[in-house]
Amino acid sequence: MKEGVVMNNFNIIKLHNEPYNYLIIATTYRSSLSNLDELKNAIDIDYGKVLFDFMLVNGNKKNRFIECEVVNSDCKRNTFRLAESVDEYIKKTSSQFFIQHKELVSGSVLPNALKYLITTGDVV
Numbered sequence: 001m002k003e004g005v006v007m008n009n010f011n012i013i014k015l016h017n018e019p020y021n022y023l024i025i026a027t028t029y030r031s032s033l034s035n036l037d038e039l040k041n042a043i044d045i046d047y048g049k050v051l052f053d054f055m056l057v058n059g060n061k062k063n064r065f066i067e068c069e070v071v072n073s074d075c076k077r078n079t080f081r082l083a084e085s086v087d088e089y090i091k092k093t094s095s096q097f098f099i100q101h102k103e104l105v106s107g108s109v110l111p112n113a114l115k116y117l118i119t120t121g122d123v124v
Contacts, residue, residue, distance in 0.1 A: 009035055011101075012042050013093060020067070021048040023090055025097055029056050029109045033066070036075045045070045051083055053094045056108045060123050091124045 009031040013023045022043050031054065043050065052066040065083035068075045095118075098105050102119045110118070117123040 008038070010039070011097065012039070013097070015051075015090065015093075017087065017089060019049055020051040020090065021045050021070070022050045023053060023093060024050055025053045025094060026055070026057050027101075027104050028107075031057055033075075033077075033080065036077070039075060040073045043070065043073050045073055047071055050075065051086065051090065055094065055098065055118065055123075056104060056110065059110055059114055060118075088124070095121050095124045 009026060009028050011025045011027050013025070015021060015023055022045070024039070033052070048070050049067055050070055052068070054064055054066065058064050063082060065086050066080055067083040068077075068081075069079040070076065098118050099121050105115050105118050108115065114123070
């Protein structure tokens with residue numbers, strides 16, 4: 001797995017496959033899209049897309065992955081939408097992150113059964 005940039009509420013992983021430049025994983029259940037200004041210094045994109053993974057916030061539901069367009073390292077708020085399909089490579093990258101950071105999962109508000117499935121890699 002690639003090295004990530006750790007921020008207060010997010011871990012940022014640079015991706016090398018389209019259509020996303022970065023995978024941004026929420027690391028607390030309090031993570032929200034209102035902290036976007038701090039991302040400007042952590043991502044380096046002239047024009048592209050990022051994918052947010054809100055597993056610890058929303059669980060493995062359809063609103064787990066949110067995508068947005070980025071211009072000059074600034075997430076354009078009017079482009080946020082549910083990601084319709086997420087590549088298996090990206091899901092596995094996210095799964096590996098949670099397996100390696102079990103403490104984040106155990107400290108979440110998710111049901112215990114889901115926590116177990118996430119930390120064992122059974123939820124991708």
